[in-house]
Each structure stands twice: as C-alpha cells, then as structure tokens.
Amino acid sequence: MDPLTAVGLAANVLQFVQFAGSLIATGNEIFHSAQGATADNLILDNIYGKLETLSEKLGNKGRMTTPTTEQERTIAALATQCKEDCSELLGVVRKLRVDGTKNRRWRSVKASLRTVWDGRRMDAMESRLERAQRILSLHIIGATRETISTMSETVNALKDQGDRLNINQSSNFDEIRQQLDHVRQEISIVQRASEHERDQHLPLSISPQDIDGLVERLRQVVIAERNIAKEQDVLANIDYEQRSARHEDIPESVENFEWIFNGEFAHWLEKENGMFWINGKAGSGKSTLMKFVAGNDKTYELLSKWAPGGFAVGSHYFWSPGSGMQKSLQGLIQSLLHDIFQKCPELMSLAFPQRWIQGIGGSAVVDQESWSEKGLCQALDNLAGQECLPIKLCFFIDGADELIADHIMLCEYLVRLTRSPNIKVCISSRPWVVFCDVFSEMQVQSLILHNISRGYISKHVRKRLESHPGWQILSAKEEDKEDFINSIIERAQGTFLWIFFVMRFLSTTLATDTLRNLRRRLDYLPSDLHDLFKVMIRSVDSIYYEDMARILLTAQHGDGPLSLHCTLS
Template sequence: LLDWLTSGRKMFWVSGKPGSGKSTFMKFLADNPKTRAALDRWASPNRLVLASHYFWSAGTTMQKSRQGLLQTLLYDIFRQLPDLIETACVERWPQTPEQLSHELWSLPELQRVLQRIADQNMEVKFCFFIDGLDEFEGDHVDFCRSLLDLTKSPHIKLCVSSRAWNVFEDSFGQNQESKLYIHELTHGDIRSYAERRLQEHPRWKDLNEEVSNADWLIDQITERATGVFLWVFLVTGQLRNGLTEYDSFSDLQRRLERVPDDLEAFFKHILESVEPFYHEKMATTLLISLEATEPAPITIYGFHDTEYEDDTYALKLPLQPIPKAQTTAKKQQITRRLSARCRGLLEITKHGSKVEFLHRSVMDFLRTKDMLSFLSDKAPPTFNAHLSLIRAYTAHIKTTRFPQS
C-alpha cells in the first residue's frame, strides 16, 4: 500500500470480511499525515488534492448514492481549489451575481464537472478515498466501471474499500499488488485490542492473581476472531460483563465457549440473551429501526413506548416543546431501555441525538428473511413499523423546538 501511495497508479482496493475494520482503516488512512507525505511524493512537483467519501447504507440518500459521492468529492476539490470552479462549472458560472443558479445539481451535471476536472491539464494530482462501495445503492457493475474510467486520467487515482463481493473482485482484484484483505493482517492488532479491553477492567488483576492462565481467554479470542474486530468487540463486552459480575475463570471460559464464531450467529445469540419480558419491545424497536430511512432521533424511541399506552397519543399532544431538562432526563431513560432490549445492537450516536445500528452487518442480518420472521413473531400481531414511525415523528415534530432559519 505504501508503494502504491508513493508511486502507484489507478486503483488500490481494500477488502475484508464484514466487521473486520475496513471503514476504520480507510478513515485512518485518509487522515494520516504519513499518507499525505507519501502522496506528496507521488504528486511532486504538482500540487496534491485529497478527497474522501464514506458510503453508509443505513444513512440518508446522499450517503448511499452516486450523487452523494460526486457532490462530496467536488466539494472537497473546490474547497481546496476554488479557482477551478469557473472552468469546471461552466453551466453555472454567472456573468453577474443575479444569474447564479440555485437549482439542484443533477447527476449528469455532476459527472460532467468531474470529467472536466479529470480532462484538464493542470499542475495538480488527485487522490480519492472511497469507503464502502458495497453500501452504494445502485448497479454495482456500472458503478465500478465509472470508477475505473475515472482512473484513466493520469492525474487521478483512487483507494477504495468494500466487502469481497464478486463484482468488486472482478473489477479491482486482478492485480495482487494493488489490493489487500484486511482481515488477514490484523492478528496482532486484535490481540492487543482484546488485551486492552480485558486488562483495563478493574477485576482483571484479581482474576490474574487467582489463576495462572487468565491469558487463555485472550489467546482464544485472538484465534477465533479470524480478523473480525466487531466479533472481538462484542465478545470482550460479554466477558467484561462477566468480570463485573465476579464470574469465576471457569464461568468466563464457558461464556466464551458459548459464543458462536460466526458473526450472524453471534447476533442471534445476543438477541436470545435479552430478558424474555423485553422480547416484544425488542422486536418492535428493531423493526422501526429497520423501517427508518436514516438514523432516527432518540426521542422517536421514547414516543414509540408511549404507543403501548395509547396509539392515538401523537394526535393528542399539544404543540409545545418539551423543556430541555426533561428532554435530557428522557434521553438517559431511553438509552438504558435500548441497552436492555437490544443489548448493544443499537447504539446512540457520538453526539447523543440519534440511534443507529452498531454496524452495517447488524442491519443486514436483521433484514434476512429468517430474522424478519423472528422479529415479526415476537411483535404484537397488529404492529405496523411504518405507522409507528409516523406517529413517533408526528410527536417529535410537535414537541421539538427547531432552530429558526
């Protein structure tokens, strides 16, 4: 990879199993100063421009479409090269400020603009980092072809990532020197991560004094992970829970032995560990998460609970914002409820305002025919996730103070 950054051309493909850390690696790579230093050597004596895009299938339309990709790349380019706007955006470049077009950009227009940039003979070289091609919503064969067409320009090269689907293997995987399978390279990192997750728990020191082979747990995790960081995160979480409950070493061994190696089987194992009393609300909570077209505000899940008491609640609520102190307390309550019902498969976003799936593979798993049937069987017979979301969003709009434009 370093050789490609320094002197390579066209395309580098990062692939790996679900949950193996492809997106984390791509973000690290795109933001790392060493990456820029290597690419500067490739671009020299020309100027280097970097741009990046991260597809997210559970997000908005812009996060999973070609339109979103092109707008992101062009924004990054024009932010660094504002003088390029006039020649690249000839249809929109105004004679006077009054002539400036505020119409939405069409996909063909965006494609033409990027192609003009690729065709121009400038003292600039571009490297684009594009993560999650498998999360793109559309024709993947055509999409791969368009990316390869972009690399025909001597000024542009791409570093992309995806799961090892046949379409990507056929398009990008023929050159052994310009691809890597990340799950094959993370054995040492997984061991370090497992060590840190367990050894930082206050009870680990006591366990280490009680038995001579506590590190057996770390050895087993490292071997069984097969490069999948998400599996390690989940299994160390379960062992940390055991440490909190003062499990004996043999109990911790049994916990680990009961965990399936397969990620999807592990997800099912997690759901089956939810207290039976919560199964109905676990099912409806996950079903509305699947129905949502993007991560929903955390308050949606609070209003969803209200539906169990009165399914006409949204119509009865007054148009009145909920006080901030009350909202904060409610969010803490909802967070704990989600933890009890979904065991970490849903999580609160970094800013604490929305709820999303722990990982794209969780969403994919829950959308399988068997899991949709599993959840539907546990939900009330008359439950309608779409209608439930409409009610909750109606209540959210009526009780939220939105910023004034």
C-alpha cells in the same frame, strides 16, 4: 442606480462635454483642400457619427435604476441635459451636412453653428458645458469613492460567507483588495489635481480615458466578486444534509494504524496512480482505518511528493442505514466534488464548463434541485479528461459494498477516472465476489485488512483482560489463561467489531465466573457477526421486546440515522 453605473455615466457625460466644448469653443478648422466640399462633408460626417455614439451612451441612463444619492442624482441630471444638447448638436450638424455647398468656406464649426443658431442659444450651450465640467470632477470622485465603499462591503460579506463554507478563496480576496487600494490611490491623485484646478480657475484636466480606466478596473472587481459568489453558490448547493454524518460517527482509532505507512500503501500514496483496494470482513475496522488515513498528516506528506504542485483530497463514507444520499452514487460524487471545490474552487469552471459560461453575469450556475447523477458523473469525467489540472486529486471512498446500486458500474467508473494521471482512488469494501473479480481483472493493488488485524486484536484483547480486576483474581493456570486468550483471538478472525461485543459480553461475569464457564460462554457465541447479532437480540429480556421492535422498525424505515431524542421517545 448602483455607484459603478454612476461613475460610468459620468465618464460618458465628461466625454460629451469635452467633445462638444471643443466643437464650440476651440473650433475645428475646416479648410478647403483640393478635395473641396468633400473634405468638409467628411469631417462633418465624423462629427455626426461621434455625436450619435455619445447620444447613445448618454441615453443608456434610461435603462438604469432610480438614483439614490445626491451624487447619482446630479450625474443623472447632467446626463439628461447633455443628452438634450447632444440632440440639438446632431440636428445642427445634420442640417449643415444637407445645406453645405461646394463653394462655402467654413472657418470653424463654431462659425458654422452660428449660421444655424442665434448667439444666445450658442452662449447658453457654452455656459451649460462649462458648468457641467466644473461640477463633474467633484461628483466623479464622490461616486468612485462610494463605489469603492460598496464593493468593500460586498467583499467583506463574501469573505464572511467564504469562511463559513471553509472555501479556499484567500488569493481572490487579496487581489480584489489590491485593486481597490490602487483605485483609491488614483482617485486621491485626481482629487488633489481637481482641487488645484478649481482654485486656480483652470480647465478640468481629467480625461474621459482616465475615468474609463477607473471604471474598467472597478468592473474587473465586480466580475471577480461575481465569480467568488458563484463559487460559493455552487459549493453551498452541492452540499447536502448528512454529508459528513457517517464520517463523524466513525470512532477515532483506538489502535495504532501507523503500520499502514510502512508498506505498499505508502508507496502507492507517494509514487503511483490508479486505485488501491482495502478489503476486509464486516467489522474488521475498514471505516476506522479509512478515516484515520484520509485525515492523517503522513498521508498528506506522502501525497505532496506525488503532487508537488498541489493536491486536494475528497472522501465519502457509504452507509446503508443512512439517508438515500449516503448510499447513492449521486451522494458519492457530490461529496467528492464538494471536498475538492472547497480546496480548489477554480476546478468548478472545468467541471461545469457550459453552465459556468451561462452563469457569467451573476446568475446562478446551478441550484440544488438541478443536480443529476449523470451530470455529476460528467463533471468528474470533465476533470479527468483535462491534460493539465491546477492540482491533483486523491479520493478516499469507504464502504463501497453499502452502495445501493450497481457495484460493477461503480468499479468501472472509478477505474475509468483513475486512468487520468491527475486522479487516484483508495476504496474500501467487504471482499465480495463482484469487487474481487473487477479489481483482480484490472490488477488493482489491494490490502486484506482482517489478515493484518490479528496482531492488533491480540494487543487489544490482552489489554482489556489484564486491566480488568476480575482477570487478576481469576483462579487458573497461566497457560490456561493464555490458551483462552488465543481462543478469543482465533474466533475473532480479524474482526474488531466482533471483539468489541464479545469482550463486553465476557466482562459482565469476569469477576464471578470460573475460566471454564468463561470458555463455555465464548463457545456459545457465534464467530459470524450476523449470527452474533441474533444472539444479542435473543438475549434481551422479553419485557423489552415491544420497545426493541419499535426502535428497530423505526430505524429500518427511517430516512436517516435516528437521533437520541427520537430513540428515547
């Protein structure tokens, strides 16, 4: 028997004790009126109905688990005895209802009972009721304190789990602790009053309504704890392995991307809805920029003006070499839901209304195996369909071209979501025709990254060369050096990844080569990134071909990114 159940049962016992005591000790006067015996029977019917209700409440103990503490065992024993007494009273009242005559004049229920029972049975019941009333207050107080202690332990465990999940539930825990403190204060008042009444041999003043009030407050705490546990369960189950792996693998920006906050993108963050498309060639720095933007304080400052009532940011980084979830629509939706649920758990009941209702009572809303792409998309649709959300939502989706699915379907789905005034999406991809066509037709704002990156690539190339000792001693005219730098920048076509590999390639002979040979090396390298990779593979010494082939095949057919240990072994 859990402590809260014990307190509830104690309230039922107290209700019976006080009602039965009033019947026997005080006596309910039943006088004939103009209605005669009809009035008598009416009162007896009311008494009978009340006793039936109390009998049913006391009988609920049979469906409870075995008592584990002395207080629970005492309350359970009292309930058993009161159930038996209630059954006896029901039998007596039933007999009075049947045997009562029109001309009989009852002075009290007690007098009526004595016509059915002998004095010893009546006195024995009175004694049992008085005993139950004397000891009940002590055990009600003890059981309530035990309930509060158990609930406090549960709250602490949930708080620890919430901290591990990084879920925003602080206000929920504050409210629960306030409720428990309030109950502690009330039970302290009851305890002081009970001790005084016991010392003065006074009747117990606590009423069943007082206990019912305590039980109801504690039940509300239980419901709040279950909701917190459900929110944590959903967040834990909607997560998946490698969800954040791609984000963590993207290097931090070595370039200054602050320029992104000086134009149309900043205006979109601050004032507009809909979508914003960042497109660029492979290796142009889209992922690095998206990571920079999604986690930048300036982004959050601008979004706070768009959503003064609060907002949540969700992000996903598609990655075709990664696991199935990292390149699927289902992985995208789970990532976005995970992020916004972490910030605003209240959204769960709006996203999964039917499942949330079915989960009331402590059962799980959903387990990890039951997520489906259709159901997850519907969850976001449910949020988009709300006229008013607790907070607004901004999603950052990187590498949409790496989705292994229908790209048109993805674009149309996201455009549909952003028709909601509460949701907007920033998406990045290569400038494939499918994205150009859909986003052009939908009049989505865009930014072409490789056109903007030229100036930053120029700074990067000059910095790398000028910091290299070989460049300082290179025997060549300054204008020829400048022409060589411009050739590198022009060949890059705004692609940071191409620059990264080419600069490493040129740096290996920068200290020994002439400028003429450096230019030949540059001309030898293809401008296309895919062709550049072919050159790099062909440049590997033939004695390493077998090892290289093994690593590449393992990476190609693996379920996810390779660990360093796997690569070396």
